Structure formats: structure tokens, C-alpha cells
Amino acid sequence: MAKREFPLERTRNIGxxxxIDAGKTTTTERILYYTGKSYKIGEVHDGAATMDHMAQEQERGITITSAATTCIWDNHRINIIDTPGHVDFTIEVERSLRVLDGAVTVFDSVAGVEPQTETVWRQANKYKVPRMCFVNKM
Structure with a gap:
């Protein structure tokens, strides 16, 4: 059996x-850029976001299915799951929460706490997922 490049104690699954539109995918794109995973920042409104790979996601400018990627930071492997924010795709968020070590909850500083954020917060409570808050669009 091959040795793991990063042992489990240095691997984190973060959601x-x-x-919707709080900036989840945009935040993820910045994480990928600043960790060196990507060489340019993909923009959602241009249809160039790495995480929105489906044609429908690129056309609509929204995330429909959870998308996973990996980056390296401080000698840790971080598996990032970018989840949808639209209420119609709430089940995608719940499916992702089952495997997370933690989550970043993104808040739109202009809109404040929105209904779907409250929903995913309750879902994270259900699965006992630790969270940190990130206030975006300041």
C-alpha cells in the first residue's frame, strides 16, 4: 500500500x-488562487469560475451541485467543498455536511443574514459541524 502524501491528521474537509449570491464560489476561487492551486482568479459573472464546471452553472452564474477541490496550506491538505446557495439545491448542502471537519459560512455584508444561510446553519447544527463566519462584500 502506498504511503499517503498527507496523513489524515493533516487533512481537512472544509465546506x-x-x-445564494453571498460569494461562496468567489471566496473559493480566491482561496485557490492564494494557495497557489490556480494561476488566475476565475470570476462567476464571466462563467470562468473553476468550481462551476457545468454549462448550466456557467450560464446562470449559480452553483447547482457541490464541487470539491484540494489545495495545500501550511503543510496541510485542505479539501474544499463549494456548496450551492439556492434553496432548490439545499439537499446538496446537506449531503456535503456529512463529511466535513468544518465549514466557512459566508455572509453578505449588505444583505445581512438571509433565509438560506439560516437553513444551512441549522443543517450544520444537525451534523455538529464547527463553523467560522466570513463577512463578504465590505
């Missing part, structure tokens, strides 16, 4: 969750 990005929030209401």
Missing part, C-alpha cells in the same frame, strides 16, 4: 456555505 463553504451560505445564501
Amino acid at each position: 463553504i456555505m451560505a445564501h
Whole structure:
């Protein structure tokens, strides 16, 4: 059996969750750029976001299915799951929460706490997922 490049104690599964248009995918794109995973920042409104790989996601500018990627930071492997924010795709968030070590909840500083953010927060409570808050669009 091959040795793991990063042992489990240095591997984290982190979800990005929030209401639609709070900036989840944009935040994820910045994480990928600043950790060196990508060489340019993909923009949602241009249809160039790495995490929105489906044609429908690129056309609509929203995340429909949870998307996972990996980056390296401080000698840790971080598996990031970018989740949808639209209420119609709430089940995608719940499916992702089952495997997370923690989550970043993104808040839109202009809109404040929105209904879907409250929903995913309750879902994270259900699965006992630790969270940190990130206030976006300031």
C-alpha cells in the first residue's frame, strides 16, 4: 500500500456555505488562487469560475451541485467543498455536511443574514459541524 502524501491528521474537509449570491464560489476561487492551486482568479459573472464546471452553472452564474477541490496550506491538505446557495439545491448542502471537519459560512455584508444561510446553519447544527463566519462584500 502506498504511503499517503498527507496523513489524515493533516487533512481537512472544509465546506463553504451560505445564501445564494453571498460569494461562496468567489471566496473559493480566491482561496485557490492564494494557495497557489490556480494561476488566475476565475470570476462567476464571466462563467470562468473553476468550481462551476457545468454549462448550466456557467450560464446562470449559480452553483447547482457541490464541487470539491484540494489545495495545500501550511503543510496541510485542505479539501474544499463549494456548496450551492439556492434553496432548490439545499439537499446538496446537506449531503456535503456529512463529511466535513468544518465549514466557512459566508455572509453578505449588505444583505445581512438571509433565509438560506439560516437553513444551512441549522443543517450544520444537525451534523455538529464547527463553523467560522466570513463577512463578504465590505
